[in-house]
Amino acid sequence: MTQHLLMIEDDTRLAQMVSEYLAQSGFVVGHAGDGQTGLTDLQSDPPDLVILDLMLPDMDGLEVCRRIRSLPGALAQIPVLMLTAKGDPMDRIIGLEIGADDYLPKPFEPRELLARIRAVLRRHVEGAHPVQTQLRFGTLEIDRDARSVSVAGQLCDLTSYQFDLLVALAERAGRVLTRDQIMEAVRGRELDAFDRSIDVHMGRIRAAIELDAKDPKRILTVRGVGYVFARQQD
Known part of the structure; x- marks a missing residue:
């Protein structure tokens, strides 16, 4: 089954590159250039995972992640993988504490992004359906x-x-x-x-x-x- 990802990223060129790369592995990637648009798109067409940039023009990724986690029902459980160009480990700590599922600093290798996406999705499925012992x-x-x-x-x-x-x-x-x-x-x-x-x-x-x-x-x-x-x- 094709999995739908939503990338909230203001760098259009990067978003296009990532979308084309992930499409080769069977993912369909939607793109939003700012936090508010991303939140709107997420609620109108819920993705299987959100790739979320920390630095956005209208609000930072931490705030977007907070708002996702405050949404009702299953929307609040959508996995979030955060991207950032910052080197401050505190950003990573805060991001994980407010509910991000993983964190990848820029620049990154596309293969690592793909591996992390698959790992997060796998953990999410296993969490929703407990593994039989x-x-x-x-x-x-x-x-x-x-x-x-x-x-x-x-x-x-x-x-x-x-x-x-x-x-x-x-x-x-x-x-x-x-x-x-x-x-x-x-x-x-x-x-x-x-x-x-x-x-x-x-x-x-x-x-x-x-x-x-x-x-x-x-x-x-x-x-x-x-x-x-x-x-x-x-």
Whole structure:
């Protein structure tokens, strides 16, 4: 699903550059050149996240953030990522204290902005929908807190990274994921699309959790795409 961002920034050139870059990753970015316009746009078409500059022509970003957090209902919960050219750490502290979810100083690398946006959105979703501590699929049990996996009561020998990969698949059961999507879910950043190390790890996970690794029933390969964790199991 396409996610909608609102950038409140008086530097039109920067806003255009950021919008074009984020569009390549599937985001739709709206732009407001001042705080009041941004607040109006936010209420008329609520975004999934606000990218908020600290220095604006009509009011500073701290005041805009305060007003967002005082809005009614779900509007007050919209994630805010603040941008600033200032080096004073007090600005960061105040911004976070009044409700900003993250803070990125200018100048910044577009890839870092993208990574921070994804991280904030991920935390926001997890906060709205508490993570299940245990996942069960037939005789397969995954315990997040203990970081353990068992099949029919027998513990499976997985590395920490393999455990995270299995959880990433299991919590998206029934959804076909590319190798990139799986590794991004684990590491929180994009990796080389041609990195095949994921296949080696999947083979080892299958050896640990499948009754027959050569005829898997839990982790299925979708040729030319990636993997899918089966919803219906033993």
